Amino acid sequence: xxxxxxxxxxxxxxxxxxxxxxxxxxxxxxxxxxxxxxxxxxxxxxxxxxxxxxxxxxxxxxxxxxxxxxxxxxxxxxxxxxxxxxxxxxxxxxxxxxxxxxxxxxxxxxxxxxxxxxxxxxxxxxxxxxxxxxxxxxxxxxxxxxxxxxxxxxxxxxxxxxxxxxxxxxxxxx
Numbered sequence: 001x002x003x004x005x006x007x008x009x010x011x012x013x014x015x016x017x018x019x020x021x022x023x024x025x026x027x028x029x030x031x032x033x034x035x036x037x038x039x040x041x042x043x044x045x046x047x048x049x050x051x052x053x054x055x056x057x058x059x060x061x062x063x064x065x066x067x068x069x070x071x072x073x074x075x076x077x078x079x080x081x082x083x084x085x086x087x088x089x090x091x092x093x094x095x096x097x098x099x100x101x102x103x104x105x106x107x108x109x110x111x112x113x114x115x116x117x118x119x120x121x122x123x124x125x126x127x128x129x130x131x132x133x134x135x136x137x138x139x140x141x142x143x144x145x146x147x148x149x150x151x152x153x154x155x156x157x158x159x160x161x162x163x164x165x166x167x168x169x170x171x172x173x174x
Contacts, residue, residue: 026089029096042091053086055079105166112158122155 027035045053047060055075062070082090115123125145133140147164149157 026093026096030092035092038092038095039088042088051087053079053091105162108162108165109159112162116158121157121159122151123158125150125154125156128156 030038042053043049045057045061047057048054055072058075058078059070062068079086081094084090086094112123113119115128125148129145145156147161149160149164151157
């Protein structure tokens, strides 16, 4: 297992905003050799070998690395990122999202809020196109709307777009 894997596993400051989608497609994000490396890492952390990483597992892993004074709050924060038990699939999804650079869905939704002051879930396509084509990375028109679901009135359904960004397009998976 690489040192970088351990650093990310044990450092909430480096991996503080990880998102755990409930995607059954998580295994397709990695090569078989990577999955094996993650299995080894998971096995090193799952000290009691019950298939779920818990607070005691994290404490024992930290102790093996020489850090004995880890605060319970820090461990709880790490575990709460999973929004439930951290089994191997959730563990793998954690790294899939982090390595693919996808922000959590709520972070992406929050980025759209200034463009939707009434909270409708839609933003004006023309205004959004202008921003995407003239600011920051300067997208082309094709790039700007490649995945964007647009309603009959010409507005972007950004809640659906956020879902597509974080979970994939259902049409692609068919």
